[in-house]
Amino acid sequence: MYSFDVVRPATVADAIEALAQDEALPLGGGQTLIPTLKQRLSSPSVLVSLSGLAEIQGVCKTDDGKLAIGGGTKHVVVAREAAADYPALAALAGNIGDPAVRNRGTIGGSLANNDPSACYPSAVLASGATVVTNKRQIAADDYFQGMFTTALDEGEIITEVRFPIPEKAAYMKFEQPASRFALTGVFVAKYADGVRVAVTGASEGGVFRWTEAEAALSSKFSPDALAGLTVPADGMISDLHGTGAYRAHLVGVMTKRAVAAAH
Amino acid sequence: MPKDHGIGASPKRREDVRFLTGAGQYTDDINVYGQTYCYFLRSDVAHGKINRIDTSDAEKMPGVVRIFTGKDFEGVGGLPCGWQVTDRFGQPMKEPGHPVLAQGKVRHVGDPIAAVVADSLEEARNAAEAIVLDIEELPAAVDMKAALGDGAPLVHDDIGSNLCYDWGFVEDNKGAVDEAIKNAAHVTTLELVNQRLVANPMEPRVAVGDYSRANDESTLYTTSQNPHVIRLLMGAFVLGIPEHKLRVVAPDVGGGFGTKIFHYAEEAFVTFAARKINRPVKWTASRSEAFMSDAHGRDHVTKIELALDKDNNFVAIRTETLANMGAYLSTFAPSVPTWLHGTLMAGNYKTPNIYVNVKAVFTNTVPVDAYRGAGRPEATFQLERVIDKAARELGVDPIALRRQNFVTEFPYQTPVAVVYDTGDYNATMNKLEEMADIKGFAARRKASEAKGKLRGFGVNCYIEACGIAPSNLVGQLGARAGLYESATVRVNATGTISVYTGSHSHGQGHETAFPQVVAEMLGIDESMIDIVHGDTSKIPMGMGTYGSRSLAVGGSAMVRATEKIINKAKKIASHLLEASEADIELKDGKFSVAGTDKSVAWGDVTLAAYVPHNYPLEDLEPGLEETAFYDPSNFTYPAGAYACEVELDPETGKVTIERFAAADDFGNIVNPMIVSGQVHGGLAQGIGQALLESCAYDENGQLLSASYMDYAMPRADDVPFYSVDHSCATPCTHNPLGVKGCGEAGAIGSPPAVINAVIDALQSGGHKVEHINMPASPQRVWAAMHG
Numbered sequence A: 001m002y003s004f005d006v007v008r009p010a011t012v013a014d015a016i017e018a019l020a021q022d023e024a025l026p027l028g029g030g031q032t033l034i035p036t037l038k039q040r041l042s043s044p045s046v047l048v049s050l051s052g053l054a055e056i057q058g059v060c061k062t063d064d065g066k067l068a069i070g071g072g073t074k075h076v077v078v079a080r081e082a083a084a085d086y087p088a089l090a091a092l093a094g095n096i097g098d099p100a101v102r103n104r105g106t107i108g109g110s111l112a113n114n115d116p117s118a119c120y121p122s123a124v125l126a127s128g129a130t131v132v133t134n135k136r137q138i139a140a141d142d143y144f145q146g147m148f149t150t151a152l153d154e155g156e157i158i159t160e161v162r163f164p165i166p167e168k169a170a171y172m173k174f175e176q177p178a179s180r181f182a183l184t185g186v187f188v189a190k191y192a193d194g195v196r197v198a199v200t201g202a203s204e205g206g207v208f209r210w211t212e213a214e215a216a217l218s219s220k221f222s223p224d225a226l227a228g229l230t231v232p233a234d235g236m237i238s239d240l241h242g243t244g245a246y247r248a249h250l251v252g253v254m255t256k257r258a259v260a261a262a263h
Numbered sequence B: 001m002p003k004d005h006g007i008g009a010s011p012k013r014r015e016d017v018r019f020l021t022g023a024g025q026y027t028d029d030i031n032v033y034g035q036t037y038c039y040f041l042r043s044d045v046a047h048g049k050i051n052r053i054d055t056s057d058a059e060k061m062p063g064v065v066r067i068f069t070g071k072d073f074e075g076v077g078g079l080p081c082g083w084q085v086t087d088r089f090g091q092p093m094k095e096p097g098h099p100v101l102a103q104g105k106v107r108h109v110g111d112p113i114a115a116v117v118a119d120s121l122e123e124a125r126n127a128a129e130a131i132v133l134d135i136e137e138l139p140a141a142v143d144m145k146a147a148l149g150d151g152a153p154l155v156h157d158d159i160g161s162n163l164c165y166d167w168g169f170v171e172d173n174k175g176a177v178d179e180a181i182k183n184a185a186h187v188t189t190l191e192l193v194n195q196r197l198v199a200n201p202m203e204p205r206v207a208v209g210d211y212s213r214a215n216d217e218s219t220l221y222t223t224s225q226n227p228h229v230i231r232l233l234m235g236a237f238v239l240g241i242p243e244h245k246l247r248v249v250a251p252d253v254g255g256g257f258g259t260k261i262f263h264y265a266e267e268a269f270v271t272f273a274a275r276k277i278n279r280p281v282k283w284t285a286s287r288s289e290a291f292m293s294d295a296h297g298r299d300h301v302t303k304i305e306l307a308l309d310k311d312n313n314f315v316a317i318r319t320e321t322l323a324n325m326g327a328y329l330s331t332f333a334p335s336v337p338t339w340l341h342g343t344l345m346a347g348n349y350k351t352p353n354i355y356v357n358v359k360a361v362f363t364n365t366v367p368v369d370a371y372r373g374a375g376r377p378e379a380t381f382q383l384e385r386v387i388d389k390a391a392r393e394l395g396v397d398p399i400a401l402r403r404q405n406f407v408t409e410f411p412y413q414t415p416v417a418v419v420y421d422t423g424d425y426n427a428t429m430n431k432l433e434e435m436a437d438i439k440g441f442a443a444r445r446k447a448s449e450a451k452g453k454l455r456g457f458g459v460n461c462y463i464e465a466c467g468i469a470p471s472n473l474v475g476q477l478g479a480r481a482g483l484y485e486s487a488t489v490r491v492n493a494t495g496t497i498s499v500y501t502g503s504h505s506h507g508q509g510h511e512t513a514f515p516q517v518v519a520e521m522l523g524i525d526e527s528m529i530d531i532v533h534g535d536t537s538k539i540p541m542g543m544g545t546y547g548s549r550s551l552a553v554g555g556s557a558m559v560r561a562t563e564k565i566i567n568k569a570k571k572i573a574s575h576l577l578e579a580s581e582a583d584i585e586l587k588d589g590k591f592s593v594a595g596t597d598k599s600v601a602w603g604d605v606t607l608a609a610y611v612p613h614n615y616p617l618e619d620l621e622p623g624l625e626e627t628a629f630y631d632p633s634n635f636t637y638p639a640g641a642y643a644c645e646v647e648l649d650p651e652t653g654k655v656t657i658e659r660f661a662a663a664d665d666f667g668n669i670v671n672p673m674i675v676s677g678q679v680h681g682g683l684a685q686g687i688g689q690a691l692l693e694s695c696a697y698d699e700n701g702q703l704l705s706a707s708y709m710d711y712a713m714p715r716a717d718d719v720p721f722y723s724v725d726h727s728c729a730t731p732c733t734h735n736p737l738g739v740k741g742c743g744e745a746g747a748i749g750s751p752p753a754v755i756n757a758v759i760d761a762l763q764s765g766g767h768k769v770e771h772i773n774m775p776a777s778p779q780r781v782w783a784a785m786h787g
Helices: A012-019 A033-038 A075-081 A087-093 A107-113 A120-126 A211-219 A244-261 B016-020 B121-129 B171-182 B227-239 B265-277 B287-293 B376-394 B398-405 B425-435 B438-450 B471-476 B510-522 B550-577 B602-610 B672-692 B745-764 B778-785
Strands: A005-007 A024-027 A046-049 A059-061 A067-070 A130-133 A137-139 A158-163 A168-175 A182-191 A194-200 B036-042 B048-054 B064-069 B112-118 B132-137 B163-169 B186-197 B206-212 B217-222 B246-249 B281-284 B297-308 B314-326 B353-362 B454-463 B485-491 B497-501 B529-532 B584-587 B590-593 B599-601 B625-630 B639-648 B655-665 B722-725
Touching (some): A012 A024, A012 A046, A024 A033, A059 A075, A087 A120, A107 A158, A120 A158, A120 A168, A168 A244, A182 A244, A194 A244, A244 B778, B036 B265, B036 B287, B112 B121, B112 B265, B171 B297, B171 B353, B186 B376, B217 B227, B217 B265, B227 B246, B297 B376, B376 B398, B376 B454, B376 B745, B398 B425, B425 B454, B425 B639, B425 B655, B425 B722, B438 B454, B438 B639, B485 B550, B497 B510, B497 B550, B550 B584, B550 B599, B550 B602, B550 B625, B590 B602, B599 B602, B655 B745, B672 B722, B672 B745, B745 B778
Parallel strands (some): A005 A046, B036 B281, B217 B246, B497 B529, B655 B722
Antiparallel strands (some): A059 A067, A067 A158, A130 A137, A130 A158, A182 A194, B036 B112, B064 B112, B206 B217, B206 B281, B454 B639, B485 B497, B485 B625, B584 B590, B590 B599
16 A cells, blocks of 8 residues: 555544545445455545544434434344344344454445445435434435435535434345445335335346335335236446346345245 | 364364464564555546556655556466366367556456555555546457357457357267267256455455665565465566565455455556565555455356256257456456366266266356365356256156256266266265255245245255365376375374464364374374464475365375375384384374384384484484375265255345355365354355355446445345255275365255245245246245246
8 A cells, every 4th residue: 555644633623624635535444445455446645543533433322212323333242132122123234244344344435435335325315314424414315325425515524324213124135246345235124104225236226215115115015015016127237246136026025035034 | 972083073273363363473463663654546447549558747745655557567477277178179278368567458447557656555556546647448358158159359359259268078979069969858947147246355355575785685574375475476477586586475364255365466567566665665555455356256157057868867058158357367266267167067967978078168257166065166166056947847746856867876987077086975965865854844834825925845966076186197288387285294203283384274273173183193282383384485395275175185295294294203112112113002192012012102113303312313313394295086975965944025035045055075074163254254155146246347348236234245134044964975095094175065055945945835836936046035026926
């Protein structure tokens, strides 16, 4: 990697100030950024580590009954501390990467990167969660703007994610054999006012909502309700591990399985 | 009662203490005072003409010691090929040059263009980025069939085509084979791909070159399976350094799997550069570099025909294979699709007529060479797949069809040159049927179907030629090396022993297993014996470890040297005991006079050898150290039967392995635990090939699977708990230990079992799928199900 400086601020305010420097980049768990640096594909002047920000760590319930997760919270912590209130989310976190990844990677880092095959974006979108930053609150539907693209501005960091807790939910991931990222992952969440279905790994446009399935499942929350529904293969990712047609097929299979597994 | 020491016992691997506690001494752990670091600038195009390399800016960068390009190697030898294959028409193969750094053209992604030597690796990388390249990209030859077509881009312009050789074996059998196939009652034909793989040892390659001006000596520390082979090839053919001025050290090596046999450009470069700049030069491959510079494995495209008579006896086999050589001939590449592949095409069966045709092809890809099994997995896969297909076409039981055609009388002369010395294929199949619980399969299939899954059962046999190899035979076949092995047994005055072996351990457990053999012969404790390997300045000239040869050949050399030790020690003992040498017996570390209670301990004899006060000096030299070289009279032929049971998710195409049984005949076994471990590792690699691994290039020769994000290695949860057995032993008839070798069996025998099981599962679900190419990845299986 090229040379750079590292700062490790203790408060969000200091972090934001540090990020205002030229060619500064925020460093969450580093699960994407560090390999990128090692390949010399990025050359920041300064890395602003967010791992010392105590105020953006941890999991708690808000007064209005939502599950709030600090942006700097590691996957392993979510897997443990969200298990009672939002088991489907905890299970998702507990199955990201391997133990080394889960002990470094953070929810905020994953969402800010918005890898099209990452797990978390599907949970955030299917839950209609709110992404809270140092300066605003962004609805999930507005946050994800395509592969590796989000509503975040330069120098803006995710401080918290607020999840409405569903009646039932489940995440089903079909793993890409090599990387074990989601070749296709589907998060289904049932709320009193309807069902939301979000798909990761499949589309060239990044995480997306499968609205036809949402409508069908909102009227009847059962795998049978999905009979005959398909997503088009156009616009699906096609690579060594799966054609667009295969991914489109998996969307149907994984959705059905998520509905069956939801609890 | 299992033995607790000596041959047949399973002591834990003593080397694991240092490996598992981080005390191993790998090449990258070696740092020499004044060391510089080397970074290779590699081609990012598959094929291109080098118009200009401008290093002037880069040379001014901080820390740069010197930058080398192909120009610096004009007049220096290229990397040699160690095996010359003669084609069907009696002509030698085409053997294009292989420069250390590219000259004139680049021929694959990863081909080294320039090397920057600097005070630190980061400075070397910085300077490499400042090198200005003018490379004119040329169309690439990637697909083998297209590469042989008219007007294909030429990888090597000077040889006029991309054909390395067109080999026929046995050429004189061709007419008889064609005739037998024409007249057969049934012919089953199968076209298949044995895909390209990357070996991916845990430790990437590393090389450190050092030069001593004081005595004009070069030392190369390198991640090699055979340091003497590297010394010979690099010293004599590339750099012109006489052997007595060149030391090659291969210390702890973290896995080889074949890819660390070969002599690589980076080894020659660091040795060359260290002499030029008079400072040590170190190179450590990154994992990305390993993907594009380690020799790859397999990459065959084959059509096989199996002809049967009306009673389902095999009457002929005919194969046509395209074998990828990549852009240059790696050290032993030409031998893999020929002598390590064609000679195994009889498998375990008495097929009277066999003809194998192989066309080796140059392409703009990384060179391909031996990878665990080397040629034998390719032979086994096609044969065992076509037999399964024939059984299905004929409506007969695949096990019964195999049994009917087994070779049952030994020695057996195959129609493809080799002679199987011994074996019992029905015995391993009987054992396998018991281990695999075939009777319970129907119930297990029913249980899978109740969950919406398909279940399949696949079986296959394999045979391999190991204990490589009789030197006079391989010499006739084109090998430019002998394939004996050496050992020196040095007994110290106090009776402890250092064994210097030409074999090399890079995970096999030699440091544990070899002492078991010597201890058994002498009747002393294994802890008194240490194994020394991997340093040409210590060990006798040895050929190293590959082809499951260490125990069969290296172990035999050790036995011969130990026999010489015993002979001399008995002479010393007879003097000490004042008895006739003929009456001296060695048992439990004690020399005694037969029929008396007179004895002398091992340690007293060894002490006498080095403190010869009471010693027959007029008849016998002092000291107790002996060397033996062992050249085998034949290959060894491990064989066995494997069974795999898979569950297949018809909705996703995902295959999981539920059960795997392996019944192997390895002859005699020295350490059953290590043997089981070798089989487990081989099975994991074979299952990796069958279900996961694939090295893929696009049509421009860009490597698509260039990291673990896309190259799927098997992980612990991809493989089942194996059931392995090696009790059906028919000892090898021609080496002193009766051993056959076990290192490659798992990787050779498992891919067809897995694919046979996948096809069985698909057929059970009504899917008329006759074959699926490896890896049987979820998308490929799903696509096959949906036409």
